[in-house]
Amino acid sequence: MVNEQRKIETDIESRGKSSQPVWVELGRIEVKKPMVREADGSQGDLFPAEARLRNLTYAAPIQLEMTLVQGGERHEPVIATIGQLPIMIGSTSCNLYGLSDQERVVHGEDALDPGGYFIINGTERVLMTLEDLASNKIMTEFTERYNERIYVAKVFSQFRGYRALIVVERNKKNLLEVSFPSVAGHLRFVDLMRALGLVSDQDIVNAVSNDVDILTFMMQNLEESAECDSVEAGIMYVGRKLAPNQTRDYQRKRAEFVLDNYLLPHLNYLMPPDLKEGDPGYEDAVTGVRLAKAHFLGRMAEACFDLVLEKRRIDDKDHYANKRLKLAGDLMEDLFRISLNRLTRDIKYQLERASMRHRDLSIGTAVRADVLTERLLHPLATGNWVGGRTGVSQLLDRIDHMSVLSHLRRVISPLSRSQPHFEARDLHPTQWGRICPSETPEGPNCGLVKNFAQMVEISGGVEDEMEIKRILYSLGVEPLKGEME
Numbered sequence: 001m002v003n004e005q006r007k008i009e010t011d012i013e014s015r016g017k018s019s020q021p022v023w024v025e026l027g028r029i030e031v032k033k034p035m036v037r038e039a040d041g042s043q044g045d046l047f048p049a050e051a052r053l054r055n056l057t058y059a060a061p062i063q064l065e066m067t068l069v070q071g072g073e074r075h076e077p078v079i080a081t082i083g084q085l086p087i088m089i090g091s092t093s094c095n096l097y098g099l100s101d102q103e104r105v106v107h108g109e110d111a112l113d114p115g116g117y118f119i120i121n122g123t124e125r126v127l128m129t130l131e132d133l134a135s136n137k138i139m140t141e142f143t144e145r146y147n148e149r150i151y152v153a154k155v156f157s158q159f160r161g162y163r164a165l166i167v168v169e170r171n172k173k174n175l176l177e178v179s180f181p182s183v184a185g186h187l188r189f190v191d192l193m194r195a196l197g198l199v200s201d202q203d204i205v206n207a208v209s210n211d212v213d214i215l216t217f218m219m220q221n222l223e224e225s226a227e228c229d230s231v232e233a234g235i236m237y238v239g240r241k242l243a244p245n246q247t248r249d250y251q252r253k254r255a256e257f258v259l260d261n262y263l264l265p266h267l268n269y270l271m272p273p274d275l276k277e278g279d280p281g282y283e284d285a286v287t288g289v290r291l292a293k294a295h296f297l298g299r300m301a302e303a304c305f306d307l308v309l310e311k312r313r314i315d316d317k318d319h320y321a322n323k324r325l326k327l328a329g330d331l332m333e334d335l336f337r338i339s340l341n342r343l344t345r346d347i348k349y350q351l352e353r354a355s356m357r358h359r360d361l362s363i364g365t366a367v368r369a370d371v372l373t374e375r376l377l378h379p380l381a382t383g384n385w386v387g388g389r390t391g392v393s394q395l396l397d398r399i400d401h402m403s404v405l406s407h408l409r410r411v412i413s414p415l416s417r418s419q420p421h422f423e424a425r426d427l428h429p430t431q432w433g434r435i436c437p438s439e440t441p442e443g444p445n446c447g448l449v450k451n452f453a454q455m456v457e458i459s460g461g462v463e464d465e466m467e468i469k470r471i472l473y474s475l476g477v478e479p480l481k482g483e484m485e
Contacts, residue, residue, distance in 0.1 A: 007026065008023060010023060012352055023069050024347065024351070024363065024366075025069060028064075029064045030064075031062055034047075034059060034060045034094070045095050047095050048094075048096065049107060049108030051122065054122065057084065058118065059084035059086045062082050063079050063081055064082045075363075082369055082372050083373040083376065085336075088118055096115070114408060118393075120381045123395060128394060128411075129409075129410065130389075132323070132325075134156075135158035135266070135324065137322065138154075141154070152167060153303040153307070155300065159265040164264075166180040167179045168301055169186075175189075175220065175221055176221055178297065183242065183258070188221075190221050190224070190228070196294035199230060204222070205218050208298045235256065238259065239251025239254055242258055260290075269465075270288060270292055319428065319430050320431055325411065335380075338375065347366050415448055418444070425446060425447025425448060
């Protein structure tokens with residue numbers, strides 16, 4: 001997340017050196033071990049038992065290397081403490097990690113305590129596992145509109161905390177329409193494909209499917225979009241939809257910005273992170289990403305047509321292959337991303353205020369550690385998470401050992417308690433071995449609050465995506481044109 005940010009821009013001009021801006025470069029970040037600062041200024045290791053007894057927060061300082069660049073002159077890097085990160089009991093950053101049972105007892109801890117929770121102001125808080133639909137995966141369904149059946153392929157595209165719903169649907173005239181965030185209404189599928197770089201009819205058909213039945217549908221779509229015959233015409237079509245009655249230049253820039261940022265944002269990972277606008281190879285990289293987006297849209301269109309032709313069934317949202325679990329790490333990632341953005345805005349404001357008052361600029365005085373700390377602790381203490389979710393953080397149930405284990409293994413669904421959701425509440429066959437069939441509350445939460453089965457194992461994400469690509473390429477999968485190696 002720090003590498004995503006990389007730099008804090010400011011609106012300060014270096015005094016006496018006009019047109020040379022001031023910015024802060026972010027370097028290496030490190031999380032220390034939990035510590036306690038006493039009233040006399042001394043510091044020592046903090047253990048969970050002491051945090052419980054003294055109503056302290058079990059948290060570790062986060063240190064970030066920051067370099068002030070002023071008028072082309074780089075100052076010495078400063079390692080600043082930017083805040084306190086709550087530490088999970090038993091994690092690798094915990095002071096109990098690696099201790100024997102006897103050593104844990106010496107530090108006031110139960111040797112059988114499973115860990116996996118946080119201590120905030122002396123209270124034990126556990127983060128609920130959230131169950132959600134898989135992102136970046138094409139799902140098909142029917143919708144009813146004006147007594148007509150509409151065939152839909154949709155994907156929840158997620159990238160760096162931003163989640164966008166992209167929908168490809170076939171209307172009653174057999175024409176494909178695409179909708180995604182920041183676009184009012186629908187865009188014609190073929191015109192959008194041309195805006196993304198697939199100009200010829202043959203390229204667009206190949207991106208969708210070579211099936212004869214689907215070809216008939218595609219010919220109708222191509223005839224409807226006859227006036228759009230180039231990438232420029234496609235971009236201007238999108239621009240007119242996004243910014244009607246504006247200048248052509250503004251429409252073009254707006255269309256390119258929206259296509260690059262709001263359409264299938266998860267494919268933006270193909271863009272090399274260090275490449276900036278104006279660098280050699282930047283235009284080629286943008287073209288490659290847009291072509292990848294066009295091919296992905298082609299797959300969505302194929303899924304939509306297959307549904308029409310009854311070559312595939314609608315996707316079952318309750319099938320566990322279509323579910324993903326957000327564990328404590330994913331939830332803390334969402335929280336830290338928002339908190340870091342707030343901190344960078346505060347640092348920018350503090351530097352600009354110091355400049356206005358003609359003071360010397362200093363990172364030490366610009367960084368206020370309580371900004372990040374408060375943003376991290378408040379949701380953990382109250383359960384009100386970013387994105388409007390409530391009840392994410394709960395007080396750990398300490399009635400007995402089994403209730404602790406049960407609480408740590410609880411899974412909650414984002415669906416509303418007040419609506420029926422009969423299918424979501426049912427026991428699905430794919431929950432076998434994953435979700436306990438009997439441990440669920442009575443009443444309105446029945447079937448929406450679940451617990452893991454006794455022997456369940458949760459698989460994490462893949463660290464090295466290139467390893468997956470190498471395996472796929474070795475099995476004969478061909479990389480897309482413009483795919484980054």
